[in-house]
Amino acid sequence: MGRLDGKVALITGAASGMGAAEARLFANEGAKVVLADIQDELGRKVTRVIEDTGRTATYMHLNVASEDEWRKVIAATVKLYGKLNVLVNNAGIGGALVRLHEYPTQDWDRVMAVNATGTFLGTKHAIPEMRKAGGGSIINVSSIYGLVGSAMEAAYPASKGAVRIFTKAAAIQYAKENIRVNSLHPGFIDTPQAAVLVHDPVERKKLIERTPLGRIAMPEDIAPGALFLASDESSYITGAELVMDGGITAQ
Template structure:
C-alpha cells in the first residue's frame, strides 16, 4: 500500500540559538549535499565558522557561498577522505583560514553496490571500506591534534543504523559502519581527558532525491521498516549531531545515537 498520502509530517525544527557555536570553527566532510549540507547549515545557523569539505569541489564552493549569503563565515575545500594527504591538507586549510578547529563531523560516505558476501567484488569492498571507515580514521587522525591544540572540542562520526544491524547485500557498508562505532568508542576513551568528546550518529533511511525517485514499491518497503511511518530528514539528523557537538552534551562521550524512526527497536 502506498504511503504517499499518509506519511506523518515531521515536526517543525526547534528554535536555534544563533550564538550556540559562536567563536568555534567546524569542519564537515561530505558537506556539499544531503546530510552533510544540512549539518553545515545547522552549524552555521548556530554561529560557527564552517568549512565545507567535499570530493566535489564545485558543489562545496556552492554550499559555502550559500552559507556566506546567509551571513555565516564559511569556506570550501576539496577533500578526498580516502587520501590521508588530502585530509591533512583540508584540516590545515581549516586552521589556516579560521585560526583553529573545534568541531568536526566526519560524514563523507558511499553506499556501494548490492551483492551477497560470497560474490561481493573485492574492488567494491576496498572502495567502500576506504571511504566509510578508513576515511573516518584519516579524518580523526588529523582533526584530533588540531582540536587538542585549540583547547578541546567535539567530533561526530556518521555511522548508520547499519552500524548495529545487518543488511543483506551490503557487507562492506555494514562492516564499515560497525567499524565507525568501534573507532568512535576507542578514540573517545583516548581523548576524554583531553577535553575532546567523540560520538557517533546512526541515521535510518533518509528522504533524499535518490529515494524520492525510487520505485514506489521499493520506497514503500523502506518506509515500512520504520515504525514512525516515514523516512527521516537530513535536518533531523543534523539536529542530533548539533546537540552532540554542543555544550549541552558536555557529559556525552563515546556513545552511538540512533535517529531512525524506530527501525532498530524491534
C-alpha cells in the same frame, strides 16, 4: 546567541545530503564552517548560499581517503579560522546491493577506504588541533547498519560497524583531553546516496513499513542530532551512539 558561537567546524561530504544540512545549521548557530567534499562545484554552491545569509563558511576540496589531503585541509582550516573545535566525519558511500558471496572485492576496498579509513584519517589529523584548542567534539556518521546486519551488501555494514567501535576507542583515548567522540546512526534518509531505494515506489513502501514512525526522514531531521553532539550541550557525552532511525532498531 548561537549554539555554536565561537566554534570552528569541519564537515566532510558537505556538498550534499546530511552534510549540507549540517553545514547550513552549524553556520546558522554561529560556527565558522569548512565544507569539504570531492564534488567541488556543488560544494561551492552550498557554501555560497550559506555566505549569502551573512554566515561564515568556506569550501575546501577533500578526498577523505587521502591522508595528504587531510593534512592540507586541517592546516588550511587552522590557518584561515585559527583553530578547530568540531569535526563531522560525514562523507560516505554505498557499494553494490548484492549478497556478500557475489560482492565485488573492489567495492569492498573502495567503501572501506572512504567510510572507515576516511573516518580514521580525519580523527587522526583533527586530534592534534583539538588538543591545542583545549578540547573538541568529533561526530562520526555511522548508520543503523553499524548496529544491525543488512540483508544485502558486505562492505557498507562492515565499514559502519568499524566507525561505531572506532568511535568508542577514540573516545576513551582522548576523554582526559576534553575531546569527545560520538557516533550518529541515521535510518533511511532521503538523500542522493539512498535515492535508488527511497525514490523507488516499491522499495520506499517497504522502508516506510519497516519504520515505526512511518516516514523516510529528510536531512534536516538528522542535522539537529549532529548539532547537539557538536555543541557544549552534550558536554558529558562521549563514546555514545545517537540513533536517529524512526524506531527501526528498537524492534
